[in-house]
Amino acid sequence: MSEQGICEKEAFLADSVVGEWVEDWLYALRHMEILAIEHEDQPVSYRELAARVASRAAFLEERGVARGERVAVLMTHGLLFAITLHALRYLGAVIVLINARLSLEEMVWQVDDVEARTLLCDEAHEAQRVAISERLAHVRAWRCTVQMEEGARVFIPAPVCLSHVQSIIYTSGTTGRPKGALLTYGNHFASAVASALRLGMLPTDRWLTALPLFHVGGQAVLMRSVIYGTAAVLQDRFDEAAHRARLLRGDITMVSVVAATLQRMMDDEVAFPAALRVVLLGGGPAPVPLLERCIARGVPVVQTYGLTEANSQVATLRPAEVSSRVGSAGQPLMRTNVRIVDGHGECCPPNGVGEIQIKGPTVCAGYWQEKTVRSALAEDGWFHTGDLGYLDSQGYLFVLDRRKDLIISGGENIYPAEVEAVLLSHPSVIEAAVIGRDDARYGQVPVAVLAVHPAYNESALLSFCRERLAGYKVPKHFLVVDRLPRNAAGKLLKREMRLWL
Template sequence: MHDWLTHRVTATPEDLALIDTDTDTRWSFSGLDAAVDETAGRLAALGIETGDHVGMLMSTQLLSVCLVHAAQRLGLRLVPFNDRLTATELAGQIEHSDLSVLVCGADTEQLAVEAAGSTPVASVDDPQWAEVQSFRSVEPEPVEPVDWEFDDPQLMVFTSGSTGDPKAVVLTMGNMLASATASGFRLGVDPDDRWLLTLALYHVGGLAPVLRSTLYGTAVVLRSGFDPGTVADDIERYDISVVSLVPTMLSEMLERRGTLSDSLRAVLLGGAPAPESLIERCRNYSIPVFPTYGMTETASQIATARPQQAFDRDGTVGRPLLWTELTLVDDDGQPVESGQRGEIVVSGPTVTAGYYGDVDANVDAFCEHGLRTGDVGYTDEQGYLYVLNRLDDRIISGGENIDPGEIVELLRSHPEVDEAAVVGIPDETWGERVAALVVPKRETLSEESVETFCRERLAGYKLPRLIAVTNALPRTASGTIKRPAVRDQLSALAEADGDDSTEVISVASETDSVDAIPAESGPDAESTGDRQDEQSTGDATDEQPADSSETTNE
């Protein structure tokens, strides 16, 4: 197998491949192929060879897309870096990646120079620093597409680091191909599709549309940045049919424009749990939302719900994609039954080969059932997945294990609460106590109603001792809740009466309705707030195309 663009240009050379919204320029697959061939030739002229690791520190633009394809053409391992990080944060990742060169642009050159250390830096633009090599100063060398095997590493993508230091995830050609194929069966593929690229290329959620669109023979539409109103307008202006978003992006777009163009047939919504109110708004305005659960380690999607499934089953992220198998396990690593909470373990052809240069992480990440995601969830009797929280988010108070996902799920079911994050904060008596940060649906939130709501549905030791309200939860670039930031904010509030940005709405006394739980008590006490499965059957088999339009244009 060669790079996907080489195969695509043979099949449909004149079809639309890319639209650059910044310049309103359109590229056919043959035109894009020529630009990629030039990029690959310049890399070769700079001494880059098959098997080398090439870093990419660039904003989303035509040349960064060309670099993605050129790396595949030359048989390189591409390592995209987050250009929002500081030089100090980047330096460790660059050193860890064993790069032959770090490629940047004019807008990221200073950051690249400050972070690269001894790693050579090359710019696709005219360099501003003497030590930076120039793509434009070398003549492209002739290149031939290399042969790829399914097990050949294609990408190294760093995790977001929301629960620890970022790790370099190795993704193979087989991982990316399996992900693209399975996603196509779940979302569908139409020959006239246009996928708007709103997520950065240092995320698999940004890389995936670039590669998938090439495989499918459909167009990708580039944007250099995200502005809610402009992106919403571009969906209508360019007849966008597919877009990938995180919930905060979609919420902001709807706040600006009310609804979205009816040209859309799929809004792939991931990166963080979607508030129930957002899914309900999508239902009311006929927005075809596909809530999804995925990871860098699985080349993007693990499970994805189609719109009607999301509307009928609050909180679900759907069934696993084609070839993906899920096992939910208890603390001893034993599978649990449907309806019971457990750690989500995933296996299948999309799962990473491991983390680069991190033996300990690889040992910890895998078990007999597959990749341990570190996420807690459950499946209902029809196989629909519900993701609750991170395993390492568990709170231990008075010797009792408390699942914060259960409390988040309960708070989100309160009619006045839109979103919530629950963490443990230090407590001299109990070790940790439960604290919650909530986002209200309206400007005011009734303290009494929230307290009563929780007390009627939770055992005493699970009750939040501190509830604070804020306008938005702190999140990473991918939309994941920044739990350390939540914990720091709530810990500070526990020592003070509040600050300008957050209002304390409920602080219970230290002993009020708290059960004295002895250390030897087990963690299996059931809560009256536990979710019961009352779902209906009758959905179409997920391995079949959603409708007759789900075909490639070959």
């Protein structure tokens, strides 16, 4: 930090009552020649990234993007996304991540709801840019490319505190309209630190993400990398073959995946490289048979449980615990508190199933435009996740399912994830989802939606289930489809499947 920086900081702190100054993480690395981003096989050093970000920030400032402004960003071009993310932070603006897989209606609603004056798009989203600007005449919708400015600019990042909002990410929520979760710089710092303490971190790490950057897990990879000073390896489209080829080149140390991707790599008997230290498996409860196959083959898979409102990870297994704690998402990250609450609002005893509630420095500051920020979470500061699970007697978290996905059949609880794990352990099943169908006698009964191999035989699968599950958990119907619907993060879209019944 230069003396100029110090003076500005002092002045800023004197004026500010909101909290603790954050030195810009990228700015601190601006002289370093080490790898910051590898984008489509092109290396970008921290020096180059910081120079591009400074130029972009100056460019946007000249065009009137102002501190505190919410700027909607619709991009899948990884390097452009990273430049934009950091440039908006240099300006002290708030980035609003628009999910590129949303319908036009949904995009228009979010841009409008968040009261953005500016929308930044990459070239791949030109059609949406035009359509949104036709619908929202007051929004300046600009097409951006990596190469836009003329010449290098100097730009000192706007001062921010840990409590300042960095981004808004809309989450689908359990009911009604999506809500914009407010993620702060403090959420990012706490999350990066807690992840490093759980998984380890080396200055030479290269983290490959198959997650879209506009999801919480994708953005978190970029933010962590500038906090650590490590490299993020980005690919524009999630192309499974390209992703796999990059992973297998041998220099990747960390990778974030969802179960479906990992399942296919295991099916294809991919040889994972020795340098790969952590395969971070998120996006929902993982089938135990998949985890067991990974462990047997020495794949360094660690299960994690995360959500948008906690800026990704809530609990993650330690790499050393993988084989002794199969099926658990691990202990909560350091400084994150987890409790399990039953239907009467009481804490459950160990192994008792209830709603997972969390509290800690990674939990978002609230939702956009909720009157009382904290009450949007819960009056006592605990965030109610809507997910069901339990803590064992040693404090390890087991996530069963989304509460809304719970099937209650004749008074018995059926956790779809448990039934799905049995289905997925059968060799003829590629993908499986279990959902509840209304039933006059039992209230609900479980139904399976499957993608299968040619060898599939329904009665064989039914026998397989009957051997492994209580009768009320065995699906009453098997619906075979080509491919299960998933969102951009690879999560099953059960809402959509329920419409099929």
